[in-house]
Amino acid sequence: MAAASFLLSPRVTLPLRRGSRLLVSCSATSSSSSSDAAGGVGFQGRVGFLGLGIMGAPMASNLIKAGCDITVWNRTKSKCDPLLSLGAKMAPYRFESSPARVASSCDVTFAMLADPESAFEVACGANGAAEGMAAGKGYVDVSTVDDATSKLIGKRITSTGASFLEAPVSGSKKPAEDGLLIFLTAGDESLYKRVAPLLDVMGKSRFYLGDVGNGAAMKLVVNMVMGSMMVSFAEGLLLSEKVGLDSNTVVEVISQGAINAPMFSLKGPSMVKAAYPTAFPLKHQQKDLRLALALAESVSQPIPTAAAANELYKVAKSLGLADHDFSAVIEALKAKVQSSQH
Numbered sequence: 053m054a055a056a057s058f059l060l061s062p063r064v065t066l067p068l069r070r071g072s073r074l075l076v077s078c079s080a081t082s083s084s085s086s087s088d089a090a091g092g093v094g095f096q097g098r099v100g101f102l103g104l105g106i107m108g109a110p111m112a113s114n115l116i117k118a119g120c121d122i123t124v125w126n127r128t129k130s131k132c133d134p135l136l137s138l139g140a141k142m143a144p145y146r147f148e149s150s151p152a153r154v155a156s157s158c159d160v161t162f163a164m165l166a167d168p169e170s171a172f173e174v175a176c177g178a179n180g181a182a183e184g185m186a187a188g189k190g191y192v193d194v195s196t197v198d199d200a201t202s203k204l205i206g207k208r209i210t211s212t213g214a215s216f217l218e219a220p221v222s223g224s225k226k227p228a229e230d231g232l233l234i235f236l237t238a239g240d241e242s243l244y245k246r247v248a249p250l251l252d253v254m255g256k257s258r259f260y261l262g263d264v265g266n267g268a269a270m271k272l273v274v275n276m277v278m279g280s281m282m283v284s285f286a287e288g289l290l291l292s293e294k295v296g297l298d299s300n301t302v303v304e305v306i307s308q309g310a311i312n313a314p315m316f317s318l319k320g321p322s323m324v325k326a327a328y329p330t331a332f333p334l335k336h337q338q339k340d341l342r343l344a345l346a347l348a349e350s351v352s353q354p355i356p357t358a359a360a361a362n363e364l365y366k367v368a369k370s371l372g373l374a375d376h377d378f379s380a381v382i383e384a385l386k387a388k389v390q391s392s393q394h
């Protein structure tokens with residue numbers, strides 16, 4: 053949608069384990085690109101965006117196109133340039149910009165960082181966002197991290213008097229470009245309500261899951277399933293090839309049956325051609341499996357399939373495929389076949 057959106061259905065409140073509540077808000081997209089005058093989409097105030105990688109850049113871009121007042125920061129400064137061309141601002145003192153400066157000049161600041169370490173560093177490190185936070189401001193971390201990191205960040209942010217919301221996303225590069233992400237939020241509910249118009253620009257639906265940690269856990273569960281599904285799919289493609297079946301026909305058959313998933317139809321044809329244009333970097337998928345394994349360990353839950361999948365992503369990383377799309381995990385299987393033949 054990348055533009056104005058409107059709520060079709062009211063929020064639904066469902067009972068959730070551990071005594072918290074699940075608020076589900078589904079928004080429908082509007083084809084209109086109009087935005088209201090004040091703040092573009094019904095959000096009043098200045099918005100910071102930290103982290104302009106594969107996901108952060110199109111998310112910030114959609115906010116700019118919807119008419120929001122956006123200030124950007126990225127560790128590698130050159131990645132700010134396309135956003136500046138669209139109308140984004142840098143924090144004052146362009147060449148000394150920092151997460152702290154962005155946060156201090158904005159009402160709400162979003163962060164889309166690679167992993168727990170970078171999310172913590174950008175929020176809580178030297179010149180980190182927390183240094184620019186104060187009562188009345190909000191920090192929304194949309195990175196995929198573990199619940200412990202999210203809680204640490206939340207504690208540091210709220211110690212300044214500001215509010216904290218974790219909001220990892222389901223959906224990849226294309227949904228980010230199209231404003232069709234799914235937000236898995238938890239934390240301060242009034243901040244959730246305040247930023248809802250912004251989430252609706254960047255996404256097609258949003259879930260409010262209660263206490264900080266629940267959004268992170270939900271995201272890790274989803275990506276644990278996804279990572280295992282991809283490995284299983286890769287095994288199927290290689291097995292079919294080995295027994296003389298046409299891999300493209302396998303993709304087509306799967307797409308028509310009960311196990312159809314958009315991921316198979318989307319990635320299958322390029323996997324057959326051994327092409328892995330990066331939408332979701334393999335290193336991030338392995339990070340998510342590692343974090344899911346730790347989450348499972350914390351509650352003594354065996355996840356043997358995910359554990360086996362994780363090993364394969366580790367092999368893929370060791371083959372130099374960390375920055376390829378996660379579908380390149382099929383190359384680790386091919387390497388295993390080759391090594392078993394020698």
Ligand SMILES: NC(=O)C1=CN([C@@H]2O[C@H](COP(=O)(O)OP(=O)(O)OC[C@H]3O[C@@H](n4cnc5c(N)ncnc54)[C@H](OP(=O)(O)O)[C@@H]3O)[C@@H](O)[C@H]2O)C=CC1
Nearest residue numbers: 103104105106107127128165166170196224225331332336
């Ligand atoms: N790609 C996808 O399909 C999806 C990704 N995610 C999650 O979203 C997050 C971002 O993913 P994505 O955009 O793909 O990743 P990218 O690798 O493209 O971008 C990572 C961002 O983090 C920044 N960064 C990394 N390390 C540091 C550091 N030490 N200090 C400051 N900034 C740092 C990078 O800055 P720099 O440009 O300087 O390197 C960049 O802005 C990850 O947590 C990922 O798991 C969630 C859903 C889908």
Ligand SMILES: O=CCCC(=O)O
Nearest residue numbers: 196222223224275332
């Ligand atoms: O974290 C990445 C998720 C990718 C997807 O949901 O397609």
